[in-house]
Amino acid sequence: MRAKARQLLPMNRLFASRGESPAHGSAAPSSGGSVPGLEGLPAFTVWQHDPSPVPVVIAVPHAGRSYPPELVSRMRQPAYSAPRLEDRLVDLVGRAVAERTGAALLVAHAPRAMIDLNRASDDVDWDMVGGGAPDASSAGATPASGRRARSGLGLVPRRLPGLGELWKWPIAHDDLAARIEGVHQPYHAALAALLDTVRARWGAVLLIDLHSMPPLPARAGEPAAEFVVGDRFGAACDGALVAEAFAALGQARRLAAHNRPYAGGYVLERHARRHAGVHCLQLEIDRRTYLDTALAEPGPGLDETVDVVAMLVQRMAIAVADLGRERGYWRAAAE
Numbered sequence: 001m002r003a004k005a006r007q008l009l010p011m012n013r014l015f016a017s018r019g020e021s022p023a024h025g026s027a028a029p030s031s032g033g034s035v036p037g038l039e040g041l042p043a044f045t046v047w048q049h050d051p052s053p054v055p056v057v058i059a060v061p062h063a064g065r066s067y068p069p070e071l072v073s074r075m076r077q078p079a080y081s082a083p084r085l086e087d088r089l090v091d092l093v094g095r096a097v098a099e100r101t102g103a104a105l106l107v108a109h110a111p112r113a114m115i116d117l118n119r120a121s122d123d124v125d126w127d128m129v130g131g132g133a134p135d136a137s138s139a140g141a142t143p144a145s146g147r148r149a150r151s152g153l154g155l156v157p158r159r160l161p162g163l164g165e166l167w168k169w170p171i172a173h174d175d176l177a178a179r180i181e182g183v184h185q186p187y188h189a190a191l192a193a194l195l196d197t198v199r200a201r202w203g204a205v206l207l208i209d210l211h212s213m214p215p216l217p218a219r220a221g222e223p224a225a226e227f228v229v230g231d232r233f234g235a236a237c238d239g240a241l242v243a244e245a246f247a248a249l250g251q252a253r254r255l256a257a258h259n260r261p262y263a264g265g266y267v268l269e270r271h272a273r274r275h276a277g278v279h280c281l282q283l284e285i286d287r288r289t290y291l292d293t294a295l296a297e298p299g300p301g302l303d304e305t306v307d308v309v310a311m312l313v314q315r316m317a318i319a320v321a322d323l324g325r326e327r328g329y330w331r332a333a334a335e
């Protein structure tokens with residue numbers, strides 16, 4: 001039987017170095033952006049302590065479940081396709097871990113079917129947009145589609161294995177623009193501001209971009225990894241922090257893989273700035289660890305999965321703070 005991870009790690013070392021207490025109250029929520037088609041509904045919510053008790057930010061871009069009726073009416077088999085595009089209920093893990101550890105949290109409410117926040121705003125398959133690509137000279141227009149867009153998983157997902165095309169008809173240019181302006185742009189602006197705020201306090205910050213994945217296939221008789229840690233092959237995160245992540249997962253006796261098959265996407269590419277103390281990891285969790293057997297609702301493993309991720313965050317928070325101090329960031333921030 002898998003050993004249960006410890007729920008709490010000593011944080012005295014982290015706070016003693018700043019002459020503070022590890023106690024913290026409830027995080028204050030704030031919302032931003034807007035979901036087109038759902039008047040008054042924000043695109044995301046941020047929960048943040050002021051000041052931040054740990055140098056960690058958790059972001060959940062793919063668990064949004066706020067579906068406008070018009071979007072659903074345009075989908076082929078929405079009951080099948082919409083949940084398969086979601087990182088189903090992984091925001092429950094993020095919320096519980098943030099409450100336990102004091103990490104800042106950003107959760108998207110807009111669904112991935114509407115717009116994928118882990119893709120660049122120009123990663124568009126223009127064949128699914130009415131009228132095709134805009135003129136290249138137009139402001140912000142980039143007619144070239146990226147590899148993911150051509151595969152069906154661009155800024156607006158187009159197809160899924162086993163289903164094919166997701167949409168009954170193309171989307172309009174103004175609809176696409178509304179999704180970018182209402183969801184994509186404010187989400188990434190909020191994430192950048194959150195990372196800057198935490199880094200200014202601690203001298204370094206770690207973003208954990210939290211996702212979930214369908215079960216990976218076992219190979220050569222070996223059990224499949226339950227967690228995948230992605231750092232864009234070293235470009236997005238200091239190696240010492242990656243090592244700490246694997247140490248935490250090893251302590252919890254959880255099988256983990258590195259960068260394969262998920263190395264991290266646009267979120268890491270856009271926000272990681274190792275030289276400036278902004279480190280980013282993508283963490284993928286096997287949905288079987290926290291959902292029921294139908295992979296639809298919370299399952300018996302949810303609490304244990306929260307224990308594991310909370311331990312990982314707590315261990316990494318100490319390592320991030322040490323990294324900031326070693327590089328002299330705290331002194332510079334105090335001055």
